[in-house]
Amino acid sequence: xxxxxxxQKVLKQNIREYGxxxxxxxxxxxxxxxxxxxxxxxxxxxxxxNQTGYIAVLAVGMTLxxxxxxxxxxxxxxxxxxxxxxxxxxxxxKLPVWVVIPMVLVMGAIAGLITxxxxxxxxxxxxxASLAGWLIYRGALLLVTAGTGTIIVPDAAFNAIGNGYIxxxxxxxxxxxxxxxxxxxxxxAVVFFVxxxxxxxxxxxxxxxxxxxLEIFIIKLTxxxxxxxxxxxxxxxxxxxxxxxxxxxxxxxxxxxxxTQMVLGRHIYAIGGNPEAAELSGIxxxxxxxxxxxxxxxxxxxxxxxxxxxxxxxTTTAGTLFELDAIAAAYVGGVSAAxxxxxxxxxIIGALVMMSLxxxxxLMGIDISLQxxxxxxxxxxxxxxxxxxxNRSK
Amino acid sequence: xxxxxxxxKNITKEFPGVKALDNVSFQVRAGEIHCLVGENxxxxxxxxxxxxxxxxxxxxxxxxxxxxxxQQYSQIRDSEKAGIAIIYQELALVPDMTVYENIFLxxxxxxxxxxxxxxxxxQRAGEMLQxxxxxLNPELKVKDLGVGQQQLVEIAKALSRxxxxxxxxxxxxxxxxxxxxxxxxxxxxxxxxxxxxILISHKLKEVIQIADTVTVLRDGKTICTLDARNGEVSExxxxxxxxxxxxxxIYPQRERTVSDEVVLEVRDWNAYDPNLGRxxxxxxxxxxxxxxxxxxxxxxxxxxxxLALSIFGNPDGYxxxxxxxxxxxxxxxxxxxxxxxxxxxxxxxxRKGDGLILIQDVKQNxxxxxxxxxxxxxxxxxxxxxxxxxxxxxxxxxxxPSVEQKVSNLSGGNQQKVCLGKxxxxxxxxxxxxxxxxxxxxxxKFEIYTIMTRLVQQGMSIIMISSELPExxxxxxRVYIVSSGRISGELPIEEATQEKIMHMATN
Numbered sequence: 001x002x003x004x005x006x007x008q009k010v011l012k013q014n015i016r017e018y019g020x021x022x023x024x025x026x027x028x029x030x031x032x033x034x035x036x037x038x039x040x041x042x043x044x045x046x047x048x049x050n051q052t053g054y055i056a057v058l059a060v061g062m063t064l065x066x067x068x069x070x071x072x073x074x075x076x077x078x079x080x081x082x083x084x085x086x087x088x089x090x091x092x093x094k095l096p097v098w099v100v101i102p103m104v105l106v107m108g109a110i111a112g113l114i115t116x117x118x119x120x121x122x123x124x125x126x127x128x129a130s131l132a133g134w135l136i137y138r139g140a141l142l143l144v145t146a147g148t149g150t151i152i153v154p155d156a157a158f159n160a161i162g163n164g165y166i167x168x169x170x171x172x173x174x175x176x177x178x179x180x181x182x183x184x185x186x187x188x189a190v191v192f193f194v195x196x197x198x199x200x201x202x203x204x205x206x207x208x209x210x211x212x213x214l215e216i217f218i219i220k221l222t223x224x225x226x227x228x229x230x231x232x233x234x235x236x237x238x239x240x241x242x243x244x245x246x247x248x249x250x251x252x253x254x255x256x257x258x259x260t261q262m263v264l265g266r267h268i269y270a271i272g273g274n275p276e277a278a279e280l281s282g283i284x285x286x287x288x289x290x291x292x293x294x295x296x297x298x299x300x301x302x303x304x305x306x307x308x309x310x311x312x313x314x315t316t317t318a319g320t321l322f323e324l325d326a327i328a329a330a331y332v333g334g335v336s337a338a339x340x341x342x343x344x345x346x347x348i349i350g351a352l353v354m355m356s357l358x359x360x361x362x363l364m365g366i367d368i369s370l371q372x373x374x375x376x377x378x379x380x381x382x383x384x385x386x387x388x389x390x391n392r393s394k
Numbered sequence: 395x396x397x398x399x400x401x402x403k404n405i406t407k408e409f410p411g412v413k414a415l416d417n418v419s420f421q422v423r424a425g426e427i428h429c430l431v432g433e434n435x436x437x438x439x440x441x442x443x444x445x446x447x448x449x450x451x452x453x454x455x456x457x458x459x460x461x462x463x464x465q466q467y468s469q470i471r472d473s474e475k476a477g478i479a480i481i482y483q484e485l486a487l488v489p490d491m492t493v494y495e496n497i498f499l500x501x502x503x504x505x506x507x508x509x510x511x512x513x514x515x516x517q518r519a520g521e522m523l524q525x526x527x528x529x530l531n532p533e534l535k536v537k538d539l540g541v542g543q544q545q546l547v548e549i550a551k552a553l554s555r556x557x558x559x560x561x562x563x564x565x566x567x568x569x570x571x572x573x574x575x576x577x578x579x580x581x582x583x584x585x586x587x588x589x590x591x592i593l594i595s596h597k598l599k600e601v602i603q604i605a606d607t608v609t610v611l612r613d614g615k616t617i618c619t620l621d622a623r624n625g626e627v628s629e630x631x632x633x634x635x636x637x638x639x640x641x642x643x644i645y646p647q648r649e650r651t652v653s654d655e656v657v658l659e660v661r662d663w664n665a666y667d668p669n670l671g672r673x674x675x676x677x678x679x680x681x682x683x684x685x686x687x688x689x690x691x692x693x694x695x696x697x698x699x700x701l702a703l704s705i706f707g708n709p710d711g712y713x714x715x716x717x718x719x720x721x722x723x724x725x726x727x728x729x730x731x732x733x734x735x736x737x738x739x740x741x742x743x744x745r746k747g748d749g750l751i752l753i754q755d756v757k758q759n760x761x762x763x764x765x766x767x768x769x770x771x772x773x774x775x776x777x778x779x780x781x782x783x784x785x786x787x788x789x790x791x792x793x794x795p796s797v798e799q800k801v802s803n804l805s806g807g808n809q810q811k812v813c814l815g816k817x818x819x820x821x822x823x824x825x826x827x828x829x830x831x832x833x834x835x836x837x838x839k840f841e842i843y844t845i846m847t848r849l850v851q852q853g854m855s856i857i858m859i860s861s862e863l864p865e866x867x868x869x870x871x872r873v874y875i876v877s878s879g880r881i882s883g884e885l886p887i888e889e890a891t892q893e894k895i896m897h898m899a900t901n
Contacts, residue, residue, distance in 0.1 A: 207777050209777070210796060261776075262772045262773050262774060263765040266758070266774060270751055270754070270758075273753050273754055274748065274752070277749055278751070278762075280740065280748055282731040282763050284729065284731060340751070340754070
């Protein structure tokens with residue numbers, strides 16, 4: 001097979017996955033052009049990533065919820081409520097940060113399990129069960145902030161989660177204004193990536209399995225290496241990697257690993273693909289509903305922490321519409337409403353696409369009314385693209 | 395001779411790879427009860443679907459004449475308008491609507507402005523219920539009625555449309571004896587009133603009781619049409635016509651490998667389905683020996699699949715009662731997971747519906763039921779997975795470009811082999827195969843039979859549920875016959891014949 005044919009074949013097989021990256025690239029290029037480069041300067045990209053953080057972690061959890069053919073509408077106000085609980089625990093109960101964060105995460109997980117109960121055992125549609133949660137947590141948020149209104153959080157360590165950056169080496173006298181630790185981490189990431197890819201390819205070849213043609217493999221490696229390098233360089237040009245980005249990366253890494261490499265992930269996708277077949281294959285469907293909703297609740301708590309920390313305060317309206325942003329991010333990221341299909345990495349890209357639109361249009365000074373219309377159109381286009389490419393592949 | 399009310403001439407209907415109807419001709423006289431009998435898959439339902447317009451004109455070849463006039467239905471509505479009403483085995487009522495709403499569903503009594511006249515509707519519904527001798531308040535919801543009553547409501551619904559021909563597909567399959575007798579009496583009354591009726595039934599006793607004429611179909615062909623009024627039709631005659639098929643010699647020769655060790659035993663097994671609200675298995679006792687293939691014969695809806703499911707961890711939540719022994723130990727499986735761990739596997743009847751995950755690839759489907767085997771600390775070893783999948787691809791001869799192909803792209807036979815592979819990877823002692831060769835071509839059938847032969851030689855035990863009698867006779871060491879949720883007979887293979895099995899299955 002010739003090189004061009006190879007490229008065509010690989011592109012064709014992965015059009016849906018690559019489509020999203022291409023869309024993100026196109027959107028970024030358009031904004032870079034219309035804002036005279038302001039959109040892609042270091043400060044804005046860093047800001048964009050930090051803005052995306054609290055939606056991104058929700059989108060990761062929502063991916064699994066949608067994969068098992070459910071939905072969770074309660075997560076927005078759950079995040080808002082638990083963010084307020086964190087603020088109260090820090091400000092009024094004077095608990096230290098290292099107690100507050102695990103406590104709130106556990107509360108989130110419990111909230112998720114509570115949502116799962118009627119869904120798993122009483123077969124109540126998750127739309128209804130979580131809509132009840134939406135109302136309840138909204139009320140709970142108003143209740144806990146009723147006496148005080150907005151709660152200002154003075155704790156520096158807590159606020160660093162949403163606003164701080166990883167420390168740098170002391171000034172070494174070269175590359176002034178560049179965050180050296182970020183660069184180093186970027187280089188390590190590239191090296192690690194290249195080695196693990198080569199390693200996995202070698203293993204596959206040892207078993208005589210099909211692998212990508214060598215030229216394409218090299219192109220893929222180079223492309224992704226350059227991409228990581230570029231992002232690192234841009235971030236290093238401002239304050240470096242933020243703690244928010246670190247947290248999101250850790251969450252994505254864990255979820256990506258669990259969904260693609262572990263038995264647990266396989267069982268989740270099997271349930272999404274065909275719940276009857278999964279049950280008959282010995283998978284405990286009820287238990288998996290608890291696992292998925294529990295993880296969703298925990299990530300809602302994390303989202304609440306990120307948001308409260310970013311604002312350095314808990315507000316009475318925190319969490320409004322987070323759930324719909326997360327759902328939109330997941331759909332844009334290629335999660336199928338029919339269940340069984342979707343990647344957490346895709347949902348992260350989806351979240352970035354949606355946040356880039358907001359950020360870019362804000363920079364351009366476009367009116368908020370038009371912003372909603374554009375984001376709606378992009379969501380519709382993404383889902384239409386997804387459905388049509390899926391049908392064609394059959 | 396008078397013109398028949400309905401005449402179907404030379405009807406041929408093909409599905410990809412199968413001729414479901416092959417030049418079938420069928421005549422119904424006005425005012426008679428005409429029974430249509432045949433084995434599962436003989437073409438009865440297909441013929442009725444052609445008649446009712448489910449398969450539109452042009453989808454089949456041949457001609458339909460109603461009162462001497464050619465009919466060309468392009469949808470069900472057309473045949474309804476012409477006066478043909480069909481009542482399916484699965485009732486088509488809306489459970490949460492009232493009886494009167496259901497009776498007039500789709501042809502509501504309404505004014506020119508499409509406003510429904512509910513008073514008139516309730517009144518007319520009452521009249522219709524009288525016609526079918528059902529004394530109940532038409533304002534009840536259908537879900538609160540028994541199955542027998544629901545059936546009568548369906549008939550009332552058909553009558554409300556000036557029906558010329560009433561077609562009933564297995565109307566008594568879900569009914570108890572009283573309700574069945576009641577329904578048959580009603581059909582006789584309707585006949586007096588001039589309604590023509592086509593009845594599809596597996597219950598030959600009923601057929602003999604009620605039919606004026608019987609038509610037998612076999613393998614998509616009309617075998618004969620018999621006059622049943624002068625008592626010449628007997629069960630033996632019907633069964634002979636139904637099963638008179640040559641047994642093709644497509645079954646691999648095998649040595650009997652049955653040992654004395656009983657691997658699976660079920661005693662006094664009863665099941666009640668809370669969703670259907672009736673008992674589906676009654677006092678079933680069966681056993682299976684190591685190295686044995688036991689055939690489970692019976693007609694559709696007799697309870698074979700339900701028996702398999704109830705043993706295999708009971709995923710549908712039947713209320714069970716009885717004893718289950720696996721390798722001598724009494725078991726009480728709470729879910730399929732438990733049954734699998736104990737050494738059982740179940741290849742389902744509907745491989746697309748509840749067997750495979752169509753959007754996933756071959757390897758993921760094969761390893762699904764036993765991922766622990768290729769995982770370390772919960773992390774799946776993908777290379778081991780591909781290796782395992784390739785082993786089964788080779789040993790079962792699954793034709794696929796690679797194990798990373800989505801199973802939705804495979805042919806029926808290869809999909810079935812993937813299902814089989816999935817369950818063999820569990821390394822079971824007892825393998826239940828539910829209609830293992832349905833909808834697959836002869837070549838793939840033979841391969842599946844060969845695999846089964848190999849498995850019992852290796853000491854596995856197989857329960858094979860099948861509607862195809864030649865398959866039951868060709869592959870089994872012993873046959874149980876299931877009828878209406880009971881074991882109505884057990885035959886060693888030497889004594890089993892198609893006639894005997896069909897006789898037990900239709901009782």
